[in-house]
Amino acid sequence: MKITVPATSANLGCGFDSIGIAVNRYLTIEVLEKADVWQVEHTLGEEIPSNADNLLIETALQVKSDLVPHRIKMTSDIPLTRGLGSSSSVIVAGIELANQLGKLELTQDEKLNIACKIEGHPDNVAPALLGNLVVASFIDGEAYAIPLHFPYCALLAYIPNTELSTKRSREVLPSSLSFEDAVKASAISNVMIAALSKHHLHLAGKMIEQDLFHEKYRTPLVPEITTIREIAKKHNAYATYLSGAGPTVMMFVASNLRKNLALELEKLELDGEVVYLEIDRIGVNISGFED
Ligand SMILES: Nc1ncnc2c1ncn2[C@@H]1O[C@H](COP(=O)(O)OP(=O)(O)O)[C@@H](O)[C@H]1O
């Protein structure tokens, strides 16, 4: 059996902790034979455990504690700690692993609620589970998610070589906003999602870049976003935003303009890669299950 989960790009600027898209980088786990203890074979680096301490297994055992251990092959082209939802992909894979091995027949809502409880916010786990664009909430332990069609446009990401953990990037956020700012921030996000749902990418992009929730606090951690945004604007990109907690910077741009924008960004010779991405429309996928 194989379980494949896409990467995700959360927030879309003003949709902090609520809105995210699935993108075409993937974590795949292949469930091999039963074993005495859990084994996770991977080449993701020494910091990632290869035993039951791996987040995949920790998650699966939180869902069902008496699962029979297996040997698992894990592969991933989602860069870790870069703002592309690597932890959420593993959490969603772990829930699905427990669901399949434990024959739990969990509903999408149940999977979403478990994933949100573990991750703490819904904006990565919801699109990892459902694909496409998802608007979600996780309040007082209860999660809701509405999948929407993300309009056709190209994605371009600048992925720095440096890591920035979500935990660290959340530490710079304020503990409260004024009532006035909260009203503005929510109105901006409401218009953004309405514009996306009507495929008005220009207006959606304008709103994405007016975020009041998090980007201004995080910009000192990813200062290159300012230059990238200026160049993206010159190339008529719809929007530039900090993907998740960063440090990846995501751009939405018309397909015919993406190549020139990428070439221009490469000229900056930043310490990172400029990569083409597309929307994943499917979310988690299970294949080859044998009883
Ligand atoms: N394939 C994986 N297996 C086990 N743990 C993982 C894997 N991918 C990510 N993680 C865990 O998630 C952490 C990164 O999560 P986080 O800081 O939220 O960044 P990201 O934006 O990549 O989700 C890693 O340091 C690691 O602990």
Ligand SMILES: N[C@@H](CCOP(=O)(O)O)C(=O)O
């Ligand atoms: N809303 C969260 C999203 C974190 O996404 P990640 O991909 O960086 O884990 C935040 O902005 O903290």
